[in-house]
Amino acid sequence: MNSVSMSSELTELLLGENIQTQLSVPTLVEKVLHRNEGVLTASGAVRAETGKYTGRSPKDKYIVEEGSSSNKIDWGSVNQPISPEKFDQLYHKVIKHLEERNEVFVFKGFAGADHKHRMPIQVINEYAWHNLFAQQLFIRPNEEELKQHQAEFTVISAPNFKANPDVDGTNSETFIIISFEKRTVLIGGTEYAGEMKKSIFSVMNYLLPEQDILSMHCSANVGFEGDVALFFGLSGTGKTTLSADPNRRLIGDDEHGWSPNGVFNIEGGCYAKCIGLSRDKEPQIFDAIRFGSVLENVVLDETTREPDYDNNSLTENTRAAYSIDAVDNIVVPSIAGHPNTIIFLTADAFGVLPPISKLTKEQAMYHFLSGYTSKLAGTERGITSPQATFSTCFGSPFLPLPAQRYAEMLGKKIDEHNANVYLVNTGWTGGEYGVGNRMKLNFTRAMVQAALEGELDNVETVKGEIFGLSIPLHVPGVPDEVLQPAKTWSDPDAYEKKAKDLANKFRQNFKKFSNISMDIEKLGGPIA
Numbered sequence: 187m188n189s190v191s192m193s194s195e196l197t198e199l200l201l202g203e204n205i206q207t208q209l210s211v212p213t214l215v216e217k218v219l220h221r222n223e224g225v226l227t228a229s230g231a232v233r234a235e236t237g238k239y240t241g242r243s244p245k246d247k248y249i250v251e252e253g254s255s256s257n258k259i260d261w262g263s264v265n266q267p268i269s270p271e272k273f274d275q276l277y278h279k280v281i282k283h284l285e286e287r288n289e290v291f292v293f294k295g296f297a298g299a300d301h302k303h304r305m306p307i308q309v310i311n312e313y314a315w316h317n318l319f320a321q322q323l324f325i326r327p328n329e330e331e332l333k334q335h336q337a338e339f340t341v342i343s344a345p346n347f348k349a350n351p352d353v354d355g356t357n358s359e360t361f362i363i364i365s366f367e368k369r370t371v372l373i374g375g376t377e378y379a380g381e382m383k384k385s386i387f388s389v390m391n392y393l394l395p396e397q398d399i400l401s402m403h404c405s406a407n408v409g410f411e412g413d414v415a416l417f418f419g420l421s422g423t424g425k426t427t428l429s430a431d432p433n434r435r436l437i438g439d440d441e442h443g444w445s446p447n448g449v450f451n452i453e454g455g456c457y458a459k460c461i462g463l464s465r466d467k468e469p470q471i472f473d474a475i476r477f478g479s480v481l482e483n484v485v486l487d488e489t490t491r492e493p494d495y496d497n498n499s500l501t502e503n504t505r506a507a508y509s510i511d512a513v514d515n516i517v518v519p520s521i522a523g524h525p526n527t528i529i530f531l532t533a534d535a536f537g538v539l540p541p542i543s544k545l546t547k548e549q550a551m552y553h554f555l556s557g558y559t560s561k562l563a564g565t566e567r568g569i570t571s572p573q574a575t576f577s578t579c580f581g582s583p584f585l586p587l588p589a590q591r592y593a594e595m596l597g598k599k600i601d602e603h604n605a606n607v608y609l610v611n612t613g614w615t616g617g618e619y620g621v622g623n624r625m626k627l628n629f630t631r632a633m634v635q636a637a638l639e640g641e642l643d644n645v646e647t648v649k650g651e652i653f654g655l656s657i658p659l660h661v662p663g664v665p666d667e668v669l670q671p672a673k674t675w676s677d678p679d680a681y682e683k684k685a686k687d688l689a690n691k692f693r694q695n696f697k698k699f700s701n702i703s704m705d706i707e708k709l710g711g712p713i714a
Contacts, residue, residue, distance in 0.1 A: 196340065199281055200292065200310075207292040208332065209314075211321060211478040214291070217314035221289075224315050228491045230477030231506070233484055234315045236377040240483050240501035242384060243360050243376055244583055250365040255392070260588040272355040273365055273372065279354075280374055283347045284312060291317035294335045296325040297386050299520040300450035303399060303443060305390070308337035309382060312344045319379040319480045322507045324386070325454035339389055341382050343373040364388060364586075379482060380505065383457055384584055387441050390452055392586040400444040400595040403581030405429035406437040406451070408522045414449055415638055416442070418580040419531030420559045424612045426458060427627075428531065428634055430470045435517045438510065444525070444599055451520030456513070460484065460506045463495040474512035481506055524603040527638050529610055530580075535560035535572035537614035537622045538671055538685040541664070542633040543655035544642060547600050550607040551593045552710025554579055555699060556692060560613060572619045574688065576695045590702055608637045609655065616674040618684060632663030652685045654713045689713075 199205070209217070215232055218224045224234035248268040249259055259265050284290050291311045298304030309320040320341075327335055348359035360375035362385060371385040387403070394401040404418040407429050415434070419425035426439060438451030439458070458471045460481070465472040475481065475493075482505040485497035495504070510516055530553050532539060545553065557577040578589045585592065600607060612630050616622035636642050647656040648670070657670055667673050675681035689712035696707060 195278075195281055199285055199290070202285060202290070204285075204288055205290050205292060208294060209291065209317070211318065214314050214318040214321070215478070217289070217291075218318060221314055223313055225486070226491065227481060227486060227493055229475050229479075229493070231475050231479040231481050232315060232318060233481040233486055233493070235483055235500065236379070239360065239376040239378045241378060241503045242380055242583070243358075243362065243378070245357055246360040246375075247362045247583075248356075248364070249586060250363060250367070252365065252367040255366040258392075259586050264583055265586055268355060268363060270365075273363055273368075276349065276354055276361065276363070276374070277368075277370070277372055280342060280344045280347050280372060283344050284310070284342070287312060289314070293317050293320040293324070294332060294337065295320070295327055295454070297339075297390055297452050298443065298450060299325060299438075299452070299454075300443070300445060300447065302447070303394070303397060303445055303450065305339060305393070306335050306337050307339045307341065307386060309341045310343065312346060313377070315480060316343055316345075316379055316382070318478070319507050320382060322478065322480060322509050323383050323453055323455040323457060326509075339369045339371070339386070341371040341373065341385060343382055345375065345377040347374040349375055366392065379480070379507065380457060383453070387452065388584045388586055390441070390443070391584055394443050395587060395591055395595065398446060400592065400599060401452070402442045402444060403440065403579065403584065404442055405439050406442050406449050406522070406525075407431060407434040408437055408517055409434050409638065412523060413526045413638065414522045414524065415527045415529065416449070416525050417529050417531060418554070420557065420575065420577055420580060421459070423531035423533045423559055424627075424630065425531055426471070427468065428529075428630065430468070432515065434638075435515050436510070436513060437517045437520050437522050448521060448523040449525060450522075451510070453510070454520075455507060455509045458506050458508075459503065460493075460495050461498055461502055461504050463506075470513050471506065473514075474508045475506050476508070476512060479506060479508040479512065524599075525605050528600070528605050528607045529634060529637065530554070530608070531610050531612055532559045534558075534611045534613035534688070535619040536574075536684050536688050537616065537618045537675070538681060538688055539609070539611040539613070539653065540650060540655055540657045540671055541611050541615065541625055541629065541669060542637065542642075542661065543609050543650070543657050544647065545607040545609055545655070546709065547597050547607075548706050548709035549609075549655070550600060550710070551597045551706045552696075553609055554596055555589055555593050555702070555706070556695060557582065558692065560619070574691045574695075588701075589699060593702075593706070606637065606643065608642070610634060615668060615671060617676075622674070629664045629668060633661050636661050636663075652682070652689050652712055654711075
């Protein structure tokens with residue numbers, strides 16, 4: 187099947203009498219309730235459950251092996267190939283499945299807040315609540331933009347269509363397939379709405395570097411004087427908490443591009459984890475969950491419909507999707523200048539990384555490629571002690587291109603714009619998990635504030651013996667003894683042993699990279 191026949195088939199679907207296009211939020215909410223897809227909560231948000239798939243399905247994600255993109259993709263366990271023939275076969279089946287539905291919902295919007303680099307998209311959904319989710323997460327057009335809208339990429343989501351692995355060439359009933367030639371994302375067999383969001387992010391991670399734009403899995407904010415900061419970090423490192431600063435305006439929570447003009451948000455909303463959420467701890471998120479928002483797998487009180495954010499009986503991965511407009515203190519539109527400060531967040535459960543250290547360009551590229559944090563005991567089945575976790579560029583599941591492409595772009599931009607880069611450990615101090623204590627949040631906030639305000643630009647530092655990191659000797663608001671992890675342990679030999687063990691894990695992980703400059707490994711990694 188060629189792109190012309192696919193386009194005509196899609197056009198025929200979109201002209202069907204069952205198509206509901208660009209419905210308003212109130213109308214979509216009514217549809218969700220009428221179709222029994224979800225319920226209304228006390229805050230006015232819609233709550234839906236996603237069945238057995240309460241998170242992404244990385245083993246069911248594919249990229250079509252096509253001539254125009256095949257030699258660019260970093261094929262492997264993350265980017266699994268599937269043939270054009272299998273994709274076309276599934277595409278026909280999914281279109282037929284949707285044609286037989288009573289209603290199909292279409293949202294037209296954009297990915298990318300910068301008008302020079304934004305991509306018009308359309309999202310076609312079997313579920314009304316998925317279409318409401320798309321409205322919250324992607325950028326919504328105004329009336330004039332809608333008149334001129336021509337989708338350059340289409341997401342088609344049909345949760346009730348199940349693949350037959352023996353016939354369709356998939357690993358299971360679920361599939362998330364990107365075709366760069368057909369400009370289509372095909373999703374089936376899963377009700378987890380996050381697959382739509384992350385598929386478009388994967389698409390942008392392929393397309394933006396071709397325009398000399400670094401795509402990044404990070405949050406971003408800007409000070410009132412225009413200084414921009416980026417926050418990279420995996421789950422549990424404090425990225426959302428630290429970037430939500432009352433003294434700075436939020437550019438975006440999760441996905442950004444860094445163009446020759448500056449930073450822009452790829453999304454129009456936020457998709458926040460909400461396990462343990464409270465107004466005291468995270469007031470911005472708590473108050474953003476209102477009418478139009480979507481809660482996934484959050485348990486409700488049967489009588490009051492109040493969310494029980496501490497209840498993880500459905501999943502630990504409870505989520506809230508809401509428009510960025512629901513957040514106070516944001517940048518409108520979601521664009522800003524070039525970053526002055528870049529912060530890599532890690533929650534080191536081994537308690538050996540400094541609470542803050544300044545990185546050279548080579549160290550920044552090394553730690554960007556490493557993407558280190560720790561998984562803690564109890565977070566996943568079978569984990570009984572802290573485990574080192576490495577996610578390339580802090581977002582390996584969403585990177586179609588080789589990792590070095592993104593790292594080289596980061597290094598170039600650090601040089602061009604003289605950005606300061608810091609590694610901040612929000613994990614343990616005074617010993618590993620179970621012995622030491624979690625770094626105090628007020629200490630971490632003080633360190634981040636000092637970095638953002640330039641107070642660490644010329645401060646005296648000491649170089650760590652094992653990781654070679656430049657550790658400030660003084661940070662306003664933080665006791666000096668906290669800054670050097672070796673001095674916080676009661677047993678120096680135990681610290682050295684644990685630090686060398688983690689350094690070795692870094693080295694072992696880095697062996698997976700090929701075609702990486704020796705300077706990055708030699709000058710950026712732990713001291714041999």
